Amino acid sequence: MVARFDPAKARVFIIDSYHFDFQREQIDVEMYVRTAAEARANCIRLGAYNHYGYAIYPSKVAPVAPGCNLDYVREFVEVGKKYGVSIIGYINAGMDAVGPAARGEFLALDEQGNPRRWGAVGDDPDWSTYFMCPNNPGWLDYVRQITDEVMERGVVGTYFDETIEPRCFCPICRQKYRERFGKEMPPSSDWNQAEFWEDPVQASEYLTFRCETLLEFRQALVKHTHQNNPDALAMINCGGFLQTYCGGVGTSPEETVEFIPDMDGLLTEAQIRCSGQPIWHASENALFADHLPFRPWVHVEYGAGGWPFSSVSQAELIVKTGMLVARGARPALFNYHLRNPRGMEGVKKAFSLVADNEDILENTKSVAEVAVVFHRPTARLYGRDKITERYEWCFRGMHHALASCHTCFDVLYPRIPELDKLKNFRLIVLPSVAILSDAEQEAIRHYVREGGNLLVTGEIATHDSLGNLIGNSGLSDVLGCHITGRAEHTITIASGGFRPYAHCYAHVLDRHPALSGFEVGDYIPLSAWLLDVELTTGKSLASTIRPPDHPPMVGLGPEVSFPSILLNQFGEGRVVYLPSLPGRVYFEYELPDVLMLISSIVRWLLDGKPTVQLEAPCTVEMSLRWQEHKERYILHLIDWSGSLKTLGDSGPITVSGIVRLPERFQVADVGTLDGKPVSWNQRDDGSIQFEVPVNKWQALVFQTG
Structure with missing residues (x-):
């Protein structure tokens, strides 16, 4: 039997099979494993069956990679035993180019019945990788056979990638949809277009179907792994907690864990250099780690853009590794060239800090007095075709601001929890949580009434469960105001192709500890998107400066009476409401005044005595x-x-x-x-x-x- 590897203590090197050119070089397996071990890695996730449909072992099911004349999976396993490095077998479970796809089998089809392409490979536009249909029993059986072949070579577990829902309209999917909902599939599946959301009920049904399809497919793969070997690990790449990184509005990591309780681990993406994300992006997915039944793996690095074999600085690797581990996740280094001695020195330093300090890293849980809410229904059904702008940037910017002003905070997700869990925190931050059920609203109301504090920005309980605008907030009594309107005040400068020009400000009217550092008369930048509010029991600390209605950049615009910073006492608790999007502004521009505003409000709501x-x-x-x-x-x-x-x-x-x-x-x-x-x-x-x-x-x- 295969010894069970503990993924909660993993320090992972990820080696996909496209690291190797079997036709041009002899692969030195011992060099790869030894180099990983010397850098203090204890696990290699090896690409046994890759995106194109090639195996790197003598498969009886799949085509073997050109030039591959050895059983490299077995070689890595055997050499890994010598160096104390466990091998997990990577299996692509969603794409193919050279196997069934080349025969026209199991393909995912678009609305017109054409195969869905992932993209061309190399310089030949006719040589493509295609998405496969997860509802097709033939494809599931094919992946199961691949899994059996990989596992019989002694890997400690399986890692399934590309378990995605490709928006398939093949006859199998159409029939399954009819059986599920009693109607035909909608004519369009592009949820990034506004037209898709014109019928919210139909859109919600379609997304439910896609989510169920993906969860059932993943469950079948995990179950098959454990049937093959109950001691083997079964792991899945779940994309990420942010919608941007989990396949648009597909399924999410927490839904996967809930649906498949016997899975052993997951990886979430952190594509920093690959997609130009800032350094602090490394900690975003790790924020969710404590809510999972295991320690997730998160990328330390995903490759430097189009140069996946290049190295980053030692300092950068240490910082990003620290960010992950400090939040309870485990580091996985992707696309790193193991033959780069200069780069490997940084890896060794970062991984050694983890390996030498496992005693203080294991079995820990976060201690936080502040919680910021990531609300899945809002992200999907309010964010709709503009998830990033409407919601994710608001959340990401607030996360970045809270970290930058040295706050001990956790994430609450995917919805507002029960009152007992809310009471664990002195302050709850709600960035643009537009959709809240009656039960969630009541939990928040009780939390504040009994002494909890809120920082609220943007929309809050203003949309129904399908994402349709209601109007006023369901928590207007807690906010101390009514929401009477909303508008995005932008000026597009056509000549230079500039971004829309906001020119909106909060004009400070009163001294208050919540605005520590600001003086009466100061102007604090606001987002171009603003809500009009009418005070009831709340107090205004700042008016609103709207953009001028004459040519842009000519002085300040008109000052209106709508408050831009509100305070309200509700029961024993205090509420600060910013009817704009400070998180989004900080995410995009990192303006110091916006950070100082959030920092001052948080400090005041914590009575000046944070942990x-x-x-x-x-x-x-x-x-x-x-x-x-x-x-x-x-x-x-x-x-x-x-x-x-x-x-x-x-x-x-x-x-x-x-x-x-x-x-x-x-x-x-x-x-x-x-x-x-x-x-x-x-x-x-x-x-x-x-x-x-x-x-x-x-x-x-x-x-x-």
């Missing part, structure tokens, strides 16, 4: 975790000072701060991730004051006596 209070640049992120079996707290500090897209080795910075741990928690010692000494003392009120050097990633371990 952790740092003196550090906004490029220092933190995460506080509790390790119950060792009775200690771990504070991770990650410094990504430098460019948003690349980091150099700039050396350590000094970070100081105060940690307010629960009452009666007496600290006997404070250790560090790298063993460097830290200056600290526990004050009379029980808080701990500290000062420590941080060279990209540091952790403080607060140990009881």
Whole structure:
């Protein structure tokens, strides 16, 4: 039997079979495995059956990669045993070019009955990879046979990729849809077009069907793996928690875990250099880790754009690895050339920090006083054909701002939980959560009435369960205002092809601790998209400056009475409402005044006494975790000072701060991730004051006596 590998302690190298040119070189398996082991990797995810439909072993089912004359899966497994590196078999379960697709079998078809293409390969536009139909029993049987062949070679588990729903309109899918809903499939499946959403009921049914199709297909693959070997791992690439990275409005990681409780792990994407994402994107999917029954894998790197074998700096690898581990995820390094000694030095440093400190990384959970809500129904049915602009940028910018102002926060998803879970937090942040059920609204209302605090931005409970506009907010009593209108104030400058020009501001009218750092008369940038609100019990701290109605960039526009920053007392709790999109503005532009606004509001709602209070640049992120079996707290500090897209080795910075741990928690010692000494003392009120050097990633371990 195959020994069970623990994915919760994985340090993964991802080697897809297109790393190899079997026709031009002899593959030195020992060199690959030895290099990975020397860099402290303990697992290789090996591309046994790739996107094009080629196997890298003597398959009796699939075509073998040209020039491949050895059983490379078995070779990697055997050499891996020598170096203590486990091999997980990668299996493409959704695409083909040279096997069944070449014979016209199992293909996913579009609305007109044409095969759905993933894209051309190489310079030949006629040589394409095609999507396969997950509802076709022939394709499922084909993947099962591939799985059996890969597993019999001794891998510790399977990793299924491309388990996607390709919007198939083949006869099998059409018949299954008729049986499910008693009607024909809709004529269009492009949910990125507004026309798709003209009938919200039909759109919702179609998405339900696609989600069910994908979940059933994934479940069948996991079940088959465990039937083959109950001790083997069955893992799935779930894309990501953000809609952008989970196949548009397809299924999500949490839905997959709920539907397939016996799966052993998943990977979520973090395509930083591949798609030009900023450094802090590494931690976004990791934020969701504590809500899963296992530690997810997240990409440390996905390849530098069109140069997947190039290396990034040592500092960058350490920062991104730290971001993942500090949130409870595990690092997986994709598309890294194992024959690049300079690049591998950085990998070894990053993975060594994890390997040498597993004792303080295992079995920890987040300690947070703030929660930001990621609301799946809102993302799908309010976001619709403009998911990123309407919703995701609002959430992502708020996540980025909370991290930049040194807040201990968690993510609540996919919906608002019960009141008992809300009570674990002193502050709930709701960025543009347009769709809330009656039960969710009531949970929020009770939470605030009993002393919880809210920071609300944009739409809130203004749309029904299908994403249709209701008008006023269902939580108007909590907000202290009515929503009376909405508009996007942009000026498009045609001559230079510039982006729309917002020119909207909050005009500060009153001094208040929630606006610490601002003076009366200051102008704070607002999004171009604004809501008109009418006060009831709330108080306005700032009016709104709209764009001028004459040619742009000619002074300020008119000042209107609609508030842009509102406070309200509801029961024992406090509410701050910003009827605009500050998260989206911060995501797109990182304006310092927007960060200062969010930081000041959060600090005020936490009564000026957050659990952790740092003196550090906004490029220092933190995460506080509790390790119950060792009775200690771990504070991770990650410094990504430098460019948003690349980091150099700039050396350590000094970070100081105060940690307010629960009452009666007496600290006997404070250790560090790298063993460097830290200056600290526990004050009379029980808080701990500290000062420590941080060279990209540091952790403080607060140990009881």
